[in-house]
Amino acid sequence: MKIFYHDSNIVVCEKPAGMLSESGGMPEALSGQLGGEYFCVHRLDRAVGGLMVYAGNAKAAAELSKLFQSGGVTKEYLAVVPDRLEQPNGEMTDLLFHDKMKNHSYVVKRMRAGVKQSRLAYEKLCSTDGFALVRVKLFTGRPHQIRCQFASRKMPLLGDVRYGSTVKDTDIALYSYHLSFIDPYTKKKTEYFSYPTGELWKRFENALENVIFCS
Numbered sequence: 001m002k003i004f005y006h007d008s009n010i011v012v013c014e015k016p017a018g019m020l021s022e023s024g025g026m027p028e029a030l031s032g033q034l035g036g037e038y039f040c041v042h043r044l045d046r047a048v049g050g051l052m053v054y055a056g057n058a059k060a061a062a063e064l065s066k067l068f069q070s071g072g073v074t075k076e077y078l079a080v081v082p083d084r085l086e087q088p089n090g091e092m093t094d095l096l097f098h099d100k101m102k103n104h105s106y107v108v109k110r111m112r113a114g115v116k117q118s119r120l121a122y123e124k125l126c127s128t129d130g131f132a133l134v135r136v137k138l139f140t141g142r143p144h145q146i147r148c149q150f151a152s153r154k155m156p157l158l159g160d161v162r163y164g165s166t167v168k169d170t171d172i173a174l175y176s177y178h179l180s181f182i183d184p185y186t187k188k189k190t191e192y193f194s195y196p197t198g199e200l201w202k203r204f205e206n207a208l209e210n211v212i213f214c215s
Contacts, residue, residue: 041054041055
């Protein structure tokens, strides 16, 4: 897998789609590639690929977990959805309930136990063949948040059959392409971009190059 940064405290890498973020997946894969032990401090859906941060020791795991929980990490994604956006950019705010037994999130109308407010911003970058490439910035990190919020507006992510996509022969069109945070050790702002590849993204290749290198 691609390693973007590695020291004794922090690893920034690309998680392949289909691999678990947590124990049984990425930590062991990193150990096999780099040696040592690694700790998961945030999550990415198994079916989704892209940039992730891992801690190289327990103390760093505590520091990085606090950073994520306090909103100190900027997380942006690329997604492909049906081209039905009423506005080229905007925000989505919903109340989401995640059913752990079904591993499925739902938009609900009122606050109750287990329900959390979820907010994201989106920007339409281009469209082709009835689909739109969008950039998504998360303000909250709920399970399946992007997938659920777009699906609730009749725009399931391409290939996301669980949330209503009728396209079944492709991976889920969601990729964690940008991470930015203040390194808790060097106190410097660090920023990483990753370029999604594969058949799924080829139709948007020119737009992706502009997103990655001009952001």
